[in-house]
Amino acid sequence: xxxSDIMSAMQLSGWAELALILFxxxxxxxxxxxxxxxxxAEYQRRGQLPLEGDMDEAETSEGKx
Amino acid sequence: xxxxxSRRVTTRMEKFRYDDAIxxxxxxxxxxxxxxxxxxxxxxxxxxxxxxxSFDLPYLTFGRLRPLHTNAAIFAFAGNAVxxxxxxxxxxxxxxxxxxxxxxxxxxWGWQAIIVAAAITLPLGFTQGKEYAELEWPIDxxxxxxxxIFAINFFGTIAKRRERHLYVAIWFYIATIVAVAALHIFNRxxxxxxxxxxxSPYAGGRDAFMQWxxxxxxxxxxxxxxxxxxxxxxxxxxxxxxxFSYRLSILHFWSIVxxxxxxxxxxLHYTALPEWASTLGMVFSVMLWMPSWGGMINGLLTxxxxxxxxxxxxxxxxxxxxxxxxxxxxxxxxxxxxxxxNALSHYNDWTxxxxxxxxxxxxxxxxxxxxxxxxxxxxxxxLWSKKLAEVHFWVxxxxxxxxxxxIYAAGITQGLMWRAFDDTGRLAYPDFVETVVRIVPMYxxxxxxxxxxxxxxxxxxxNMVMTWKARPKxxxxxxxxxxxxxxxxxxxPRVEIPAHATSLQLAxxxxxxxxxxxxxxxxxxxxxxxxxxxxxxxxxSLFEIIPTFLIRSNVPSIASVHPYTxxxxxxxxxxxxxxxxxxxxxxxxxIRSETERYGEYSxxxxxVYDHPFQWGSRRIGPDLHRVGxxxxxxxxxxxxxxxxxxxxGSLMPRYPWMxxxxxxxxVIQSRVDAMAMLGVPxxxxxxxxxxxxxxxxxxxxxxxxxxxxxxQGLEDKKIVALVAYLQRLGTDIKTASAPTQPNSLLAEKxxxx
Numbered sequence: 001x002x003x004s005d006i007m008s009a010m011q012l013s014g015w016a017e018l019a020l021i022l023f024x025x026x027x028x029x030x031x032x033x034x035x036x037x038x039x040x041a042e043y044q045r046r047g048q049l050p051l052e053g054d055m056d057e058a059e060t061s062e063g064k065x
Numbered sequence: 066x067x068x069x070x071s072r073r074v075t076t077r078m079e080k081f082r083y084d085d086a087i088x089x090x091x092x093x094x095x096x097x098x099x100x101x102x103x104x105x106x107x108x109x110x111x112x113x114x115x116x117x118x119s120f121d122l123p124y125l126t127f128g129r130l131r132p133l134h135t136n137a138a139i140f141a142f143a144g145n146a147v148x149x150x151x152x153x154x155x156x157x158x159x160x161x162x163x164x165x166x167x168x169x170x171x172x173x174w175g176w177q178a179i180i181v182a183a184a185i186t187l188p189l190g191f192t193q194g195k196e197y198a199e200l201e202w203p204i205d206x207x208x209x210x211x212x213x214i215f216a217i218n219f220f221g222t223i224a225k226r227r228e229r230h231l232y233v234a235i236w237f238y239i240a241t242i243v244a245v246a247a248l249h250i251f252n253r254x255x256x257x258x259x260x261x262x263x264x265s266p267y268a269g270g271r272d273a274f275m276q277w278x279x280x281x282x283x284x285x286x287x288x289x290x291x292x293x294x295x296x297x298x299x300x301x302x303x304x305x306x307x308x309f310s311y312r313l314s315i316l317h318f319w320s321i322v323x324x325x326x327x328x329x330x331x332x333l334h335y336t337a338l339p340e341w342a343s344t345l346g347m348v349f350s351v352m353l354w355m356p357s358w359g360g361m362i363n364g365l366l367t368x369x370x371x372x373x374x375x376x377x378x379x380x381x382x383x384x385x386x387x388x389x390x391x392x393x394x395x396x397x398x399x400x401x402x403x404x405x406x407n408a409l410s411h412y413n414d415w416t417x418x419x420x421x422x423x424x425x426x427x428x429x430x431x432x433x434x435x436x437x438x439x440x441x442x443x444x445x446x447x448l449w450s451k452k453l454a455e456v457h458f459w460v461x462x463x464x465x466x467x468x469x470x471x472i473y474a475a476g477i478t479q480g481l482m483w484r485a486f487d488d489t490g491r492l493a494y495p496d497f498v499e500t501v502v503r504i505v506p507m508y509x510x511x512x513x514x515x516x517x518x519x520x521x522x523x524x525x526x527x528n529m530v531m532t533w534k535a536r537p538k539x540x541x542x543x544x545x546x547x548x549x550x551x552x553x554x555x556x557x558p559r560v561e562i563p564a565h566a567t568s569l570q571l572a573x574x575x576x577x578x579x580x581x582x583x584x585x586x587x588x589x590x591x592x593x594x595x596x597x598x599x600x601x602x603x604x605x606s607l608f609e610i611i612p613t614f615l616i617r618s619n620v621p622s623i624a625s626v627h628p629y630t631x632x633x634x635x636x637x638x639x640x641x642x643x644x645x646x647x648x649x650x651x652x653x654x655x656i657r658s659e660t661e662r663y664g665e666y667s668x669x670x671x672x673v674y675d676h677p678f679q680w681g682s683r684r685i686g687p688d689l690h691r692v693g694x695x696x697x698x699x700x701x702x703x704x705x706x707x708x709x710x711x712x713x714g715s716l717m718p719r720y721p722w723m724x725x726x727x728x729x730x731x732v733i734q735s736r737v738d739a740m741a742m743l744g745v746p747x748x749x750x751x752x753x754x755x756x757x758x759x760x761x762x763x764x765x766x767x768x769x770x771x772x773x774x775x776x777q778g779l780e781d782k783k784i785v786a787l788v789a790y791l792q793r794l795g796t797d798i799k800t801a802s803a804p805t806q807p808n809s810l811l812a813e814k815x816x817x818x
Contacts, residue, residue: 015608015612016341016344016345016348016608018608019327019345019604019605019608022604023323023324026319026323026601027316027319027320027323030315030316030319031316034312034315034316035312039312043311043312043315044307044311046230046232046233046311047301047307047308047310047311047314048307049158049228049230049232050154050157050158050232050234050297050298050301050302050307050308051301051302051305051306051307
C-alpha cells in the first residue's frame, strides 16, 4: 500500500478541523500568558527596548538639535 | 518543598561599535532600485495605453517588462529596504555589531548582482513562467546562497548579542528569514534542460498550488513580516514612545505566522484546484483579518498623545499612511478571498488595485518613512529639506489615490461587463475587446498616478543625495558599552517537589503552564524559538501540501489528454519566454459567463503535462484555454504580426519577429528529455527523434498557413511552433481517447512502442 492510497482514503475535512483546533489551542495559550496581569510590568519593559538605544536616536527627521 | 535558585551574574562590560556603513549602502540601493522599479511600472502602465511603445522590440513588450517591474519592486526596492531596516535595528536591539562585516558585504553585493542579473535576463526572455518566481535557475541558486549568508550573519549576531530578550521586531525578522528560505527552495525546484532554461517539477493544479503557496507567502513573509518588524522598531523610535501594546504585538506575531501560510489557495478559487483546498484558503484568509488589524491598531495607537508630532514630522506622516494602507489592504485581502467576491474580482484590475494599495501604500510609504528617518542619522547631518519630504508625502499620497481609485473602477467595470447578460440571456459584451476599450481612460489616470508616485521617489533620492553631500568629512563612530550576557543572567526559579506529592506536582505544572514560562525561555533561546517558527510554518504548509500532492482523486485523469508534441512544446517555451501569462489566463472557470464566452470549463486532468502551469492571474486579453481550433492558423499569424488587424482596439503589442526569427530546433530534444525526466510519458520512440518530429509538424503547419493564403517559408520560424501550441490548447477533451492530428505524430510513436 502506498502513501497516496492511505491519503486518498482519509477524510479531508478532518485535516482542516484539526488545524483549526491546533491554531485555537496555540492562540489561547499565547493569549492566556500574554494578558496575565502578573506579566504586565515585564512586557512594558520589553516594549521599551527600541528606546534604550543611543541618545541621539530620539530625534526625528528634523535633524540634530 | 525546596526552592533552589542558582544565580550567576556576569557584570563584565563590553565595548562595541555598530556597522552603519552597510546600512548606508542598503539605504541608497533601496531608493535607486525604487526608482528603477517604479519607472519600469510606469513604462508598463504606458504600454497598456500605447502598445506601440514597445517599438517592435521583444525586450520592451509588456510580457517581458512586467516581471521586471514586479521583481524590481519586490526584491530590489522592498528587499533592500528590509535589509537596511534589519541591519540598523537588529544591531541596536541586540546591542551587538553584525556578526561579520565580510558577510554583510557579500550579502549586499551579492543581492545587487542578483538584481542586475534579473534586470538583464528578464527582458531577454529567460523566465520560468511563474509570477514573482520568474528568475532562471542559476539566479535562483545565487538567491539561495546569498539568503543563507544573510541568515548566518543575522543568527550570528543574535548569538553574540548583549540583550537577553529578543524584541518582537527580531521575531518578525526570524520568521522572514526561515519562511522565505522554505518558500524559495520548494517553489524553485526545477528540471533543467540547459544553462538558462528550467521546468517546474510540478504540473498543472499541483504547480498552481505550489506557486500560490509561494506567491501569497512571498507577500506574507517578504512584504509583510519584515515590514511589521520595521514598524515595531522604527515607529516607536520616530514617535519616541513605546509600542502601544507589546503583548498585542506578540499575539499579532504568532497569529500571522500560523495563519498566513494557509491562505495561498484563495488565488485559485473556481479553478481546477480541489474545492477543499480552495475553501481552506478562504477560511484562513478571513481569519487573517483580525491579527492584521490588531497589528494596524497597535501601530496607530503607538501615536496616542503624539498626533501633534505627525503634523510636523514627514517621517510619522509616511508611517501613519503606510500603516493605514496596511489596514485597508488586510481588510480587502480577506474580503477578496471570499469565493463569491473573488468570482467578480479575479482576472481583472481589482486585484491589481489591491496589490498596489499594499505595495505603494504599505511597503512604499513605510520604506520612505524609514529612509527619511535613517538619512539624517546615517549621514550625521540634518535632512537636506524637510519641505521636500513633505512635498514627496503629498505627491505620493495623491499618486497612490489616483492609481488605485482608477484601477478599482477599471477592475469592477470590466468584471461586471464580463458577467453581464442581455435580456435574451446572451452575453451583453461577447467581444472581449469591448471590455478592454471601456477601461482605457482609467489606464490613463493610472499613468498620471504612477507619474506622481515616481516623482515622489525622485524627490526622495534628491533629498538623500543632498543630505549625503552635507555629511561630515569622517563619520563619527561612537563606541557603545553593554554588559555581556552570562549563561544564566535571569534564571527561572526551579522548584523541586517530592515525587510522592503528585497533587503538588500537578499544581506546579499548571502554574508553569499558566505563567507560560516556556515562552520566556523561548525568547531567551532564539534557536529553539526559530525551530518553533519553522514548525508553525511547516505544519500549516504540510496540512495543505501533503493532501494536494498525494490524493489521486484531486486530479482525475482524462484518457484523451496526451503530452505536447515536440513542436508544441517549443511553442509553449516561446509562450513562456514572451510572458504571455501576464495578459492571458488558461483557465475557464465553471461560471456561466465564462463557459458562454470561452467554452467548456477547464478540468484538472487537462493540465497534467503543464510544467509549469500557465493559468495566469489577469486577463488583459481573453482566456486562451479553449483557443485551440477557434481560429485558422493564418488568424494567429496575422494577429501576432499586427494584433489590431484581427482585433481592432487590442492592447497587445506587435510580435513581427515571430515571423522572421528562426526557431532553434536543436534544443527541442533536450527540452523533451527534461520533460520526460519530470515524468511526462513521452514514448521511447520520441527519444532522439524530437527534432525530426518537430520539423515534420512545422512543415505541416507552414503548409496549412500557405494554403489559407498566408506567407510562404514559415516552416523554420518561431511562429509555427507558437501556432502549433495555441491550436493544441484545450482541444484534448474534444477528441476521442486517440488524439488526432497533429498529436498523431506522438500517438503513432506511442503505438509503435
